[in-house]
Amino acid sequence: MKISILSGVFASALAVGTAAHAQTEIQWWHAFTGRLGTLLAEQVDTFNASQSEYKVVANHKGNYSETLNAGIAAFRAGEQPDILMVFEVGTATMMAAKGAVKPVYEVMADAGEPFDPDAYLAAVKGYYTTTDGQMLSLPYNSSTPVLYVNRDALSAAGIDPDTDLSTWENVGPVLDKLKASGSTCPMTTAWQSWVHLENFSAYHNVPFASKENGFAGLDTQLEFNGPAQVKHIAQMGQWAKDGKFIYAGRRNEGGANFRGGECALFTESSAGYAGVKAEAKFAFEIRPLPYWASVEGAPQNTIIGGSSLWVMAGKSDEAYKGVAKFLNFLSTSEIQAKWHQDTGYLPITTAAYDLTKDQGFYKENPGTDVAIIQMTSKAPTPNSKGLRLGSFDQIRGIIDEELEAVWAGDKSAQEALDSAVTRGNVLLRRFEQANR
Amino acid sequence: MEKRVTFKGWLLPLILLTPQIIVSAVFFFYPAGQAVWQSLFIPDPFGLRSQFVGLGNFEYLLGDPYYRASFVTTAIFSILVTVVSMGMALWLALLADRLIKGSGVYRTLLIWPYAVAPAVAGVLWLFMFNTRVGVVSWYLGLLGYDWNHVLNGSEAMGLVVVASSWGRISYNFLFFLAGLQAIPRSVIEAAAIDGAHFWTRFRTIVFPLLSPTTFFLLVVNVVYAFFETFGVIHTITGGGPQQSTTILVYKVFSDGFVGQDLGSSAAQSVILLFVVGILTVVQFKFIERRVHY
Numbered sequence: 001m002k003i004s005i006l007s008g009v010f011a012s013a014l015a016v017g018t019a020a021h022a023q024t025e026i027q028w029w030h031a032f033t034g035r036l037g038t039l040l041a042e043q044v045d046t047f048n049a050s051q052s053e054y055k056v057v058a059n060h061k062g063n064y065s066e067t068l069n070a071g072i073a074a075f076r077a078g079e080q081p082d083i084l085m086v087f088e089v090g091t092a093t094m095m096a097a098k099g100a101v102k103p104v105y106e107v108m109a110d111a112g113e114p115f116d117p118d119a120y121l122a123a124v125k126g127y128y129t130t131t132d133g134q135m136l137s138l139p140y141n142s143s144t145p146v147l148y149v150n151r152d153a154l155s156a157a158g159i160d161p162d163t164d165l166s167t168w169e170n171v172g173p174v175l176d177k178l179k180a181s182g183s184t185c186p187m188t189t190a191w192q193s194w195v196h197l198e199n200f201s202a203y204h205n206v207p208f209a210s211k212e213n214g215f216a217g218l219d220t221q222l223e224f225n226g227p228a229q230v231k232h233i234a235q236m237g238q239w240a241k242d243g244k245f246i247y248a249g250r251r252n253e254g255g256a257n258f259r260g261g262e263c264a265l266f267t268e269s270s271a272g273y274a275g276v277k278a279e280a281k282f283a284f285e286i287r288p289l290p291y292w293a294s295v296e297g298a299p300q301n302t303i304i305g306g307s308s309l310w311v312m313a314g315k316s317d318e319a320y321k322g323v324a325k326f327l328n329f330l331s332t333s334e335i336q337a338k339w340h341q342d343t344g345y346l347p348i349t350t351a352a353y354d355l356t357k358d359q360g361f362y363k364e365n366p367g368t369d370v371a372i373i374q375m376t377s378k379a380p381t382p383n384s385k386g387l388r389l390g391s392f393d394q395i396r397g398i399i400d401e402e403l404e405a406v407w408a409g410d411k412s413a414q415e416a417l418d419s420a421v422t423r424g425n426v427l428l429r430r431f432e433q434a435n436r
Numbered sequence: 437m438e439k440r441v442t443f444k445g446w447l448l449p450l451i452l453l454t455p456q457i458i459v460s461a462v463f464f465f466y467p468a469g470q471a472v473w474q475s476l477f478i479p480d481p482f483g484l485r486s487q488f489v490g491l492g493n494f495e496y497l498l499g500d501p502y503y504r505a506s507f508v509t510t511a512i513f514s515i516l517v518t519v520v521s522m523g524m525a526l527w528l529a530l531l532a533d534r535l536i537k538g539s540g541v542y543r544t545l546l547i548w549p550y551a552v553a554p555a556v557a558g559v560l561w562l563f564m565f566n567t568r569v570g571v572v573s574w575y576l577g578l579l580g581y582d583w584n585h586v587l588n589g590s591e592a593m594g595l596v597v598v599a600s601s602w603g604r605i606s607y608n609f610l611f612f613l614a615g616l617q618a619i620p621r622s623v624i625e626a627a628a629i630d631g632a633h634f635w636t637r638f639r640t641i642v643f644p645l646l647s648p649t650t651f652f653l654l655v656v657n658v659v660y661a662f663f664e665t666f667g668v669i670h671t672i673t674g675g676g677p678q679q680s681t682t683i684l685v686y687k688v689f690s691d692g693f694v695g696q697d698l699g700s701s702a703a704q705s706v707i708l709l710f711v712v713g714i715l716t717v718v719q720f721k722f723i724e725r726r727v728h729y
Contacts, residue, residue: 065693065694069693069696072481072482072696075482075483076482076483093481093696096480097480097481097482097484098484099482099484100482100484246568247586247587248567248568248586249567249586250674250676253568256568256569257568257569260569262568391695391696391697393694393695394690394691394694394695394697397674397675397676397690397694400676401676401677401678401679402678404586404587404676404677404678405677405678407587408587408588408677410678423502426500427695427697430478430496430697430700431697433478433487434478434479434480434481434487434697434699435480436487
């Protein structure tokens with residue numbers, strides 16, 4: 001009896017309590033599990049504890065594609081979250097969805113939150129910004145490809161582990177020596193299309209697609225079958241044939257072979273750092289992605305992969321205020337510096353980069369600044385701002401298929417890239433038609 | 437021969453049929469109608485706008501050589517999955533049927549794989565055949581065979597067929613075993629006394645008497661190979677390499693949920709609906725004639 005009275009009192013007190021702090025809930029759908037998911041939850045908890053007006057609720061909705069689909073389906077049903085995490089290849093889809101999203105610059109302006117787009121790294125921001133400089137979504141996790149080197153494997157093959165690997169011209173003889181010394185995996189890669197075509201094109205300042213890689217219009221055409229790309233893919237194909245480049249799969253399957261010590265060189269996202277550091281039982285090092293010195297203009301800058309946060313349309317002003325506060329919170333130097341150091345993703349603001357530098361992180365963890373230097377050393381050109389192509393997830397699938405044909409020796413590099421361009425253009429025209 | 441029950445009025449049969457009609461309408465006619473309707477449009481992913489294109493989506497699809505090739509891939513895949521899973525199941529059921537001691541354990545073990553979800557089965561097989569760290573591919577390497585389903589289309593096809601058939605063998609096994617046990621012993625014993633060997637008995641008595649089961653499984657397995665193998669293909673090959681394992685239903689998924697091209701996806705569903713419809717008609721019209729009930 002006593003207990004029930006007590007609990008009744010307690011319950012009513014609780015009800016009064018919540019009524020007094022009518023918190024506005026902000027739904028955030030994301031694609032992170034495991035360690036990234038934990039770190040994300042930590043950010044949310046920090047924000048919720050820092051104020052009492054808003055409560056951010058993070059929901060995991062599957063991988064990147066599944067999260068995007070969940071967001072689309074929810075929008076069609078009128079139940080969209082406030083914030084949706086969308087991977088970089090979904091950018092064009094989101095941008096074309098006028099009426100479904102509320103651009104970040106607008107969210108910030110309406111909420112009266114301070115917002116300085118120039119605080120963000122140009123190479124990161126550019127991917128999510130319109131040609132007239134309006135930031136549409138907030139970069140969340142961004143990485144860029146780098147070269148991971150197994151120093152022990154090089155020594156074992158009688159190669160100086162400090163040898164210059166900055167150009168593909170220099171990488172070639174190293175692969176020869178590794179192969180000759182009996183290595184079963186001189187080099188492997190993750191995300192072949194992202195590293196060896198998308199970033200390759202930006203890095204060598206050649207177009208991936210017309211209309212500034214799609215930034216300037218939906219009527220863009222793929223152009224990655226140019227001489228620079230063909231030369232690179234042909235060389236990779238030759239290396240694959242000779243057993244010097246080992247293809248493990250479309251995603252980051254090759255990572256297991258590098259971390260296990262089998263592969264000497266590995267081109268992979270800078271965000272792979274945490275995994276390599278945790279598992280590698282050999283001396284490893286991060287180097288800048290190699291480029292062809294023979295291509296004029298190389299090295300330009302590389303571009304990002306990862307995701308950004310899109311604010312969905314159709315929410316209350318109150319909710320948008322909370323969203324604006326939360327996005328600003330995510331952009332603070334402390335949060336960004338921690339995220340950068342914990343994950344290997346890039347800091348999204350210059351201030352967070354400086355803070356990490358001041359904290360001495362790069363001195364203690366050599367090579368962790370390679371990615372950011374590689375991305376920011378030159379001002380981005382129309383070829384190296386990023387990509388904005390519709391149906392790009394599927395176009396990547398096509399590129400994967402065609403590259404596999406090259407690695408298998410079924411097609412020449414020129415044939416494969418020509419075919420990928422033709423097939424991809426069909427999808428771009430479908431996308432253009434759907435979003436006219 | 438056929439028995440027909442005749443109703444006097446039309447009210448009672450209508451009432452009796454209503455639940456079935458409602459279920460069909462809600463779960464089949466309505467979604468199928470939606471698919472047909474949507475296949476005439478090119479919408480944007482968010483449903484903000486939509487353009488009527490008539491048969492444009494079908495024109496687009498049938499003009500795509502990869503889509504046409506996907507019919508052949510589907511045919512090869514479905515035939516292989518059906519033959520492998522039914523063949524293995526029949527063989528195992530014949531053995532289990534002759535078993536006297538420990539048949540319970542044997543049967544239970546054979547039925548187990550059915551409890552494994554297709555996607556999980558896919559991951560299991562993928563682990564074994566992983567080109568770099570898989571156990572099986574490692575042993576194959578020792579034998580001098582360089583297994584690489586990531587680049588080799590036929591190996592990829594072989595792997596998805598085996599992975600898709602594996603769990604299905606259990607299901608088929610159950611039906612075949614039940615079918616075998618329903619065959620009267622006396623018939624088989626009589627044949628044995630007449631001097632018919634195992635193989636002769638199987639060919640002339642067992643297999644014909646088993647035909648209703650076989651026919652049922654044929655229909656069910658073809659439908660399985662067409663629609664339910666998605667999880668296996670998604671986890672093992674993702675339709676690759678070079679679309680060599682992209683069956684029709686996988687392309688519906690990848691166009692609809694990877695490419696967000698709902699018009700093309702809807703049109704493919706409609707085509708798939710017709711293909712399976714025709715296939716079922718063929719099965720019932722032509723193959724069922726050879727079935728002895």
